[in-house]
Amino acid sequence: MSSAISLAALLANNPLAHGLRKLVGAGSQAPRAYRLINVELKQRIDLSPCLARLVFGGEDVAHVRTLAPDQRIKLLFPAADGCPPDLPREGDWHAARRKLPAAQQPPMRTYTIRALRAEPAELDVDFVLHGVSGPASRWATHAKVGDRLQMAVPNKAFSGDPGGYEWQPPAGIRKVLLIGDETALPAIAGILEDLMEYPVPPDVQAFIEVPHESDCLALRHNHQTRLSWLPRDVLGAAHGEALMHAARELAELPAPSRPPRRPKPREQADDLRPWDSATPSDNGFYAWIAGESGTVMKIRRHLIDERGLERRNLALMGYWRQGRSLE
Ligand SMILES: Cc1cc2nc3c(=O)[nH]c(=O)nc-3n(C[C@H](O)[C@H](O)[C@H](O)COP(=O)(O)OP(=O)(O)OC[C@H]3O[C@@H](n4cnc5c(N)ncnc54)[C@H](O)[C@@H]3O)c2cc1C
Incomplete structure (x- = not known):
């Protein structure tokens, strides 16, 4: 059974909180790092049975900037009453959302x-x-050209770094x-494209x-990149199993920085949404790992505790949580 987790609880309990506060536009200084915009669905491209590219347009899109291929945004969907979101684009839209009766909250x-x-x-x-x-998935499944949404996006008018991204490999990686x-596929596809611009391409x-063989898309990447698709239907694997197998058996990892150790109790805790930013001290190795939270936690434990990798070289993000609804 799914249960909705309030944004306030998430902000209070999660290391992602700082970034999320920026995303929701808390605080009153203008121009803010993130702003709310109105968008309209212009085109729908079915990439595979499980993946749809929705192309959004509208005047407000001119106010958006993006700083990295994993730039995250918040999408606001029609509320239970079926009306498209219509929160004020100026001021504290998050407070305005909270004040609405539950049936009208996008x-x-x-x-x-x-x-x-x-x-x-x-x-x-x-x-x-x-x-x-x-x-979100329900809306995307039925969305038609002309349907309207709102989005909280990095604000082009904000001159600082709005945050909201983790792909920050050190220079000369x-x-x-x-x-x-599959939820990290859009970010990884963008990261592979980004890597094509590097003057000295790293070993990748x-x-x-992905759910099905048909979801293995033709991605653009350097010819030296070793890209392995792990379709669950072909492998007969449950969600996360193939990624865990890849982390254990297939990934070519650097030599351990220290001997493996037994996990501490805190690391065995059931984090709702694991979120570790990478802070590498050199350009030797950088990992970007995202997906279902339980799988990401298992991979984190394996790489750090059993393989002895440095935590600071790993960006690890729980993008969703099996059986839960997370904002
Ligand atoms: C930084 C970041 C970036 C993300 N980028 C993308 C992206 O570009 N594209 C994308 O599709 N998703 C992306 N996600 C994941 C997306 O936010 C979640 O999948 C979200 O839960 C979908 O909302 P929903 O309303 O469809 O389902 P919810 O109401 O959140 O969940 C309903 C039920 O569906 C389950 N569920 C949620 N997602 C999935 C899934 N993918 N597969 C199977 N079951 C699921 C939940 O466990 C729950 O039981 C991203 C998440 C983060 C944190």
């Missing part, structure tokens, strides 16, 4: 900017269609490991787990 979920174009002003989001149990499930190994 549900909010986190997504990745897959692409942002200036002319015409368009923003692409790739949605995993996992069914109709959640407001030599070895990169990417691990993710990437593992992407």
Whole structure:
């Protein structure tokens, strides 16, 4: 059974809190790091039976900026009464949302900017269609051209760094490991494209787990990149199993920085949404890992406790949680 976790609880309990506060625009200074915009669905491109690219347009898209291929945004969906979100774009939209009766409160979920174009002003989001149990996937499944949403996005008028991204490999990075499930596919696809711009391409190994063989998309990447698709239907694997196998058996990892150790009790705790930013001290190795929270926690334990990797070289993000609804 799914249960909704309030944003306030998430902010209070989670290391992602600082970034989320920026995302929801808390505070009153203008221009803010993130702002609320109105968008309209311009085009729908079915990438595979489980993945749809929704192209959003509208005047407000001109106010968006993106700083990294995993730039996260908040999407606001029609409330239980069926009305499209209509929160005030100026002022504290988050407070305005909280004051609405439950049936009128637009549900909010986190997504990745897959692409942002200036002319015409368009923003692409790739949605995993996992069914109709959640407001985001349900909306994306039925969305038609002309349907309206609101989004909290990095504000072009804000001159500082708005945050909301984790892909920050050190300059001259030599070895990169990417691990993710279908929700991380949009970010990994963008990261692989980003890596094509590097003057000296690092050694890259990437593992992407997807529901079906038909979800293995033709991604652009350096020809040296070793990209492994892990389709669950072909492998007969449950969600996360193939990624865990890849982390254990297939990933070429640097030599351990210290002997393996037994996990401390805190690391065995059931984090709702694990979130570790990487803070590498050199350019030797950088890993970016995102997907279902339970899987990400298992991979974290394996890489750090059993393989002796430095925590600071790993960006680990729980993108969703089996059986829960997270904003
Ligand atoms: C930084 C970040 C970036 C993200 N980027 C993307 C993105 O670009 N594209 C994308 O599709 N998702 C992305 N996600 C994941 C997305 O936010 C979640 O999948 C979200 O839960 C979907 O909301 P929902 O309303 O469909 O389902 P919810 O109401 O949140 O959940 C309803 C039920 O569905 C389950 N569920 C949720 N997601 C999935 C899934 N993918 N597969 C199977 N079951 C699921 C839940 O466990 C729950 O039981 C991102 C998450 C984060 C934190």
